[in-house]
Amino acid sequence: MTEISPMEEWLYSCIRCGNCKYVFKGYAPSCPSGEYFNFESYFASGRLWIAHGIQKGELDWDPSLIDPIFSCTTCGNCEVQCLAPHREHIVEMIEELRHLAVKKIGALPAHQKFAERIESNHNPYGAEHHARTLVQEHSLPNMASIVYFIGCTSNYRENEIRDSTISILQKAGVDFTIVDEHCCGSPLLRTGQVDEVTELAEHNRTEIQHTGAKIVITSCSGCYRTLIKDYNRLGLELDVEVVHISQFIRELINEGKLILKKSFEPLQVTYHDPCHLARHMGEYEAPRDVLNFLPVDFVEMDEIRESAWCCGAGGGCKAAYPEWSLETAKTRIEHAVETEASTLVSTCPFCKRGLADANNDSMEIIDLCELVDRLS
Amino acid sequence: MDIKQRFENIVGTKYVSDGLGERYIYSFDMTENPPRKPLLIVMPSTVEEDKKIIELANETLPPLVPFVTGQNVGGLTIPQVEGAVIVDLKRMDKILEVDEEAMYMVIEPGVTFGHVKRHLDKHHPTLRYTYPLAPPYTSVLANALVQGLCDLSTTHGSMTDFINGLEAVLPTGEVVRVGTSIMGDGNWFARYPLPDLVGLFSGWQGMTGIVTKIALKLWPKKKFEGFAALFTFGEHATTHLIKKIARSGISEDLDSQSLSIIKMLLKVPYPVKHFDGEPDYGTVIGYTANSEIELNEKFRQLQELVDTAKEDDPRIVLIPWPTVVKLMGDQANEWIDFPSDAFKVLAEHDGLTWVGTYIHPKHWGTALDGGRKIVEKYGFELMAFMKPLNILHIAEFKFIFRFPKDEETIDRVRKCCEELLDFALSLGALPYKTPIWSAKKVQKLADPAFFELARKIKKLLDPNNIMNPGRLDL
Ligand SMILES: Cc1cc2nc3c(=O)[nH]c(=O)nc-3n(C[C@H](O)[C@H](O)[C@H](O)COP(=O)(O)OP(=O)(O)OC[C@H]3O[C@@H](n4cnc5c(N)ncnc54)[C@H](O)[C@@H]3O)c2cc1C
Ligand code: SF4
Ligand code: SF4
Numbered sequence: 010m011t012e013i014s015p016m017e018e019w020l021y022s023c024i025r026c027g028n029c030k031y032v033f034k035g036y037a038p039s040c041p042s043g044e045y046f047n048f049e050s051y052f053a054s055g056r057l058w059i060a061h062g063i064q065k066g067e068l069d070w071d072p073s074l075i076d077p078i079f080s081c082t083t084c085g086n087c088e089v090q091c092l093a094p095h096r097e098h099i100v101e102m103i104e105e106l107r108h109l110a111v112k113k114i115g116a117l118p119a120h121q122k123f124a125e126r127i128e129s130n131h132n133p134y135g136a137e138h139h140a141r142t143l144v145q146e147h148s149l150p151n152m153a154s155i156v157y158f159i160g161c162t163s164n165y166r167e168n169e170i171r172d173s174t175i176s177i178l179q180k181a182g183v184d185f186t187i188v189d190e191h192c193c194g195s196p197l198l199r200t201g202q203v204d205e206v207t208e209l210a211e212h213n214r215t216e217i218q219h220t221g222a223k224i225v226i227t228s229c230s231g232c233y234r235t236l237i238k239d240y241n242r243l244g245l246e247l248d249v250e251v252v253h254i255s256q257f258i259r260e261l262i263n264e265g266k267l268i269l270k271k272s273f274e275p276l277q278v279t280y281h282d283p284c285h286l287a288r289h290m291g292e293y294e295a296p297r298d299v300l301n302f303l304p305v306d307f308v309e310m311d312e313i314r315e316s317a318w319c320c321g322a323g324g325g326c327k328a329a330y331p332e333w334s335l336e337t338a339k340t341r342i343e344h345a346v347e348t349e350a351s352t353l354v355s356t357c358p359f360c361k362r363g364l365a366d367a368n369n370d371s372m373e374i375i376d377l378c379e380l381v382d383r384l385s
Numbered sequence: 386m387d388i389k390q391r392f393e394n395i396v397g398t399k400y401v402s403d404g405l406g407e408r409y410i411y412s413f414d415m416t417e418n419p420p421r422k423p424l425l426i427v428m429p430s431t432v433e434e435d436k437k438i439i440e441l442a443n444e445t446l447p448p449l450v451p452f453v454t455g456q457n458v459g460g461l462t463i464p465q466v467e468g469a470v471i472v473d474l475k476r477m478d479k480i481l482e483v484d485e486e487a488m489y490m491v492i493e494p495g496v497t498f499g500h501v502k503r504h505l506d507k508h509h510p511t512l513r514y515t516y517p518l519a520p521p522y523t524s525v526l527a528n529a530l531v532q533g534l535c536d537l538s539t540t541h542g543s544m545t546d547f548i549n550g551l552e553a554v555l556p557t558g559e560v561v562r563v564g565t566s567i568m569g570d571g572n573w574f575a576r577y578p579l580p581d582l583v584g585l586f587s588g589w590q591g592m593t594g595i596v597t598k599i600a601l602k603l604w605p606k607k608k609f610e611g612f613a614a615l616f617t618f619g620e621h622a623t624t625h626l627i628k629k630i631a632r633s634g635i636s637e638d639l640d641s642q643s644l645s646i647i648k649m650l651l652k653v654p655y656p657v658k659h660f661d662g663e664p665d666y667g668t669v670i671g672y673t674a675n676s677e678i679e680l681n682e683k684f685r686q687l688q689e690l691v692d693t694a695k696e697d698d699p700r701i702v703l704i705p706w707p708t709v710v711k712l713m714g715d716q717a718n719e720w721i722d723f724p725s726d727a728f729k730v731l732a733e734h735d736g737l738t739w740v741g742t743y744i745h746p747k748h749w750g751t752a753l754d755g756g757r758k759i760v761e762k763y764g765f766e767l768m769a770f771m772k773p774l775n776i777l778h779i780a781e782f783k784f785i786f787r788f789p790k791d792e793e794t795i796d797r798v799r800k801c802c803e804e805l806l807d808f809a810l811s812l813g814a815l816p817y818k819t820p821i822w823s824a825k826k827v828q829k830l831a832d833p834a835f836f837e838l839a840r841k842i843k844k845l846l847d848p849n850n851i852m853n854p855g856r857l858d859l
């Protein structure tokens with residue numbers, strides 16, 4: 010948490026004009042939560058007003074507040090559409106409200122499991138911790154100029170993202186290694202369990218420091234946001250440059266270090282902006298630049314970039330509200346199907362998981378790293 | 386079975402809530418009007434569900450408050466009695482029909498201005514609707530029922546004048562239609578002949594039933610459109626010139642406001658002050674034509690009227706729109722393209738309210754002059770809005786307030802609004818989208834026979850008083 014509480018700072022700000030409900034001037038729905046749950050309380054303004062009510066003592070903590078507070082993917086689309094002075098702080102306020110809710114009512118059982126598993130296994134899936142065994146498997150050095158921070162979802166669920174990233178880095182002759190990483194803390198931060206994160210961040214910082222690396226690459230948009238933005242907020246700067254893999258691949262291609270296949274693949278791809286990479290961190294171009302380098306046809310969906318529809322998996326919602334999360338992902342797949350592309354590409358393992366779960370074979374769903382690995 | 390379960394049986398469990406968060410959020414709006422928590426919120430999606438909700442309410446007697454987005458700026462969706470059920474209609478969001486030949490659309494309550502604009506631009510680009518300076522996602526149907534004022538009001542009157550007919554579930558559960566659609570679907574082209582029963586629903590703030598469909602007039606878009614900005618000084622001189630322009634019929638829309646509002650659009654930070662020597666009012670003048678020659682001629686006539694006024698006050702300026710865009714940037718075009726997009730200047734704080742009235746044109750200047758002094762006395766920003774309606778049969782007199790909702794400011798807002806309204810009433814004005822506090826004041830001064838009649842009609846239509854009871858202090 011920052012020292013000045015955003016809830017306090019923006020107490021008298023949301024007019025409940027509802028502009029955050031739809032894409033400004035595009036008029037397509039913007040808030041996956043409000044769109045599904047419908048009540049005013051499930052749009053950004055509802056959450057801000059619950060925060061307001063709590064802050065002013067007009068609303069008591071009550072278990073019935075849990076759903077409106079936690080069924081938000083923290084996608085940040087509302088921040089783009091809102092025209093009021095507090096717009097850049099909406100997600101911060103929602104996260105602060107969640108932090109308070111956890112203190113007062115306790116974390117949601119699904120979210121509590123994240124914390125327990127991270128404590129026991131260093132990842133929210135409770136999978137057997139094995140980050141360092143990859144070092145032997147891939148004959149990686151102990152010291153290197155670059156650390157590949159895999160992220161739990163790539164490492165324990167969407168392994169092909171991890172493997173294709175390693176393959177790309179090796180093909181390009183990059184001097185990198187892997188550390189004994191613990192969960193970056195993103196699942197805890199997004200679900201109001203902030204207090205547990207400092208220890209994780211400190212561990213990761215120490216591990217990275219031991220390699221002497223100056224750059225950390227991550228193929229997870231959630232880790233990317235957390236390692237930069239959240240660690241900074243917590244006063245735990247890593248003292249290294251954190252780079253998203255899409256940015257790194259663009260550089261490798263530009264410098265001629267990664268050679269792409271020349272022959273054109275008869276593949277039409279479209280791209281889904283992950284909220285954590287795009288809206289939260291402002292990176293819209295790198296993945297598109299890479300796609301434009303590749304020998305494929307790249308077509309855009311209608312709702313993209315700042316106004317992209319969320320995949321529904323973030324903010325702890327896939328675990329706590331699976332049905333809604335799935336519906337949200339289905340909508341995104343429908344957007345992709347409308348482009349007539351055969352392949353939906355993303356740059357976040359969590360988006361891939363969410364979208365894949367909602368897919369009824371209408372599309373191939375892959376990560377940019379997999380596509381690049383396939384075409385290099 | 387408790388009442389919540391019975392509502393759930395009608396609309397499904399997902400669409401009923403008595404959660405504390407929901408009850409809190411639906412208990413207030415952006416205005417200073419006092420909050421009251423509803424018992425629960427229910428979200429129907431069909432006429433059949435609306436009917437069942439009303440039937441259940443007649444049996445169990447919880448009052449029903451129709452709601453779409455609650456942005457009427459008059460506290461009109463805040464329950465006035467304990468135990469009310471908010472009927473949130475935003476799931477009924479279909480544009481059912483656009484008739485290009487008779488130029489009307491039939492829509493459900495949840496359809497918003499933004500969605501109408503998108504639909505017409507995409508599928509019926511030769512037609513347009515009338516747009517308010519409201520957030521784009523507010524109900525078109527509700528605004529027509531509460532007599533809203535939009536960017537075709539100077540020519541065609543309030544949004545209620547756009548109604549061709551409607552369908553409603555009466556407080557006793559019957560589904561009725563008024564207007565030519567009583568002859569069947571696809572036939573919503575007129576409100577008359579026969580008794581004009583639209584009046585049983587417009588201005589009633591949800592007290593006489595749930596309107597489930599409404600047919601609204603669309604207008605052909607002319608090929609050429611022009612805009613200009615007029616800057617004027619003094620209340621009497623400004624209204625005098627605006628009246629002349631309105632009566633000339635040159636302009637389709639005249640949107641006059643305190644200069645502060647233009648300064649807000651230019652990003653002058655809160656609180657915006659007025660400085661001596663600055664113009665007092667800025668007016669956006671819209672005009673359309675079938676040819677460029679006609680358009681240029683209209684501007685020439687406009688210039689002529691302004692030049693005559695300049696003989697009395699040479700400081701008056703009329704600026705053609707391309708110059709305005711150079712001065713203001715793209716924002717200027719946003720305003721004219723879709724006025725809703727420019728509402729952002731009103732979203733500075735969590736509070737917004739207004740005293741908005743229809744006033745006799747002869748009192749316009751006096752009202753504005755006196756109103757300004759009252760607003761200045763209370764230390765608020767000067768945000769007058771005025772629009773001539775139906776050419777100039779009616780004048781709109783309104784002051785808007787944007788304010789943080791802390792207790793001290795709310796108190797000051799209330800006092801200022803009361804004084805403003807007292808003053809407007811003394812000039813024979815009537816408040817529109819009438820909050821309860823102002824309805825009370827009107828009833829003290831107005832002919833009691835009118836309110837007696839309104840009470841009788843309400844009782845006849847709603848014997849159990851289940852529809853939004855307490856509104857207009859009836
Ligand atoms: C910043 C701002 C600027 C605005 N500027 C303008 C402007 O320039 N011009 C203008 O005209 N308006 C303006 N408005 C007001 C607003 O746009 C309208 O009043 C609005 O369109 C009404 O829609 P709503 O969704 O807010 O209705 P609600 O507030 O939900 O409902 C309004 C009233 O209608 C009743 N009602 C709703 N649905 C039904 C139904 N189906 N059957 C029966 N009764 C029903 C409700 O009970 C209530 O009494 C502005 C509002 C804001 C916040
Ligand atoms: S968050 Fe912003 S856009 Fe949404 S209701 Fe509040 S002020 Fe309006
Ligand atoms: S962050 Fe996303 S889900 Fe949450 S309120 Fe904003 S738009 Fe809705």
